[in-house]
Amino acid sequence: MSDLRDLYQEVILDHSKRPRNFRELPEANYRADGYNPLCGDRATVFVRLDGDRVADVAFKGSGCSISTASASMMTESVKGKSREEVERLFTRFHELVTGSPDKKDQAAVPELGKLAVFSGVCEFPVRVKCASLPWHTLKAALEGDAVPVSTELSESSSGDGGGKAR
Ligand code: ZN
Helix, strand or coil, X not given: CHXXXXXXXXXXXXXXXXXXXXXXXXXXXXXXXXXXXXXXXXEEEEEEEECCEEEXXXXXXXXXXXXXXXXXXXXXXXXXXXXXXXXXXXXXXXXXXXXXXXHHHHHHCHHHHHHHHHHHHHHCHHHHHXXXXXHHHHHXXXXXXXXXXXXXXXXXXXXXXXXXXX
């Protein structure tokens, strides 16, 4: 198990040092800014939708290694997917990082693929916001919402599911 953890750490570190799709996307037709006041993470997510599909996606911003790695891996995961698939992936990812006890085997969900490396995040409630910031921002972008999103607002409106669960 600790080997697995080391591997996860390595993947996260790699993505935080060399984030993929870290650029502006001039041809983006959706974008949103996200901010996580707890950690100071900022992310701008750019999406180019072609019909219902994510033709291209990129991000800019500055944040801790968890938020950067999460954004990097998110862009890799959602490219080519439909809105509905992105939505489903967001739900799975959120379940993973908030660590619902009966969802411990989420890491085995093939849909998540490499995103399973964030399973350890659920043990650190503060980090959950870091990992989910890019996803909330992506969601806001796809909903055509140009107003900056705050993880504070979206997390607290859904009850105690996030920070205080553990
Ligand atoms: Zn952070």
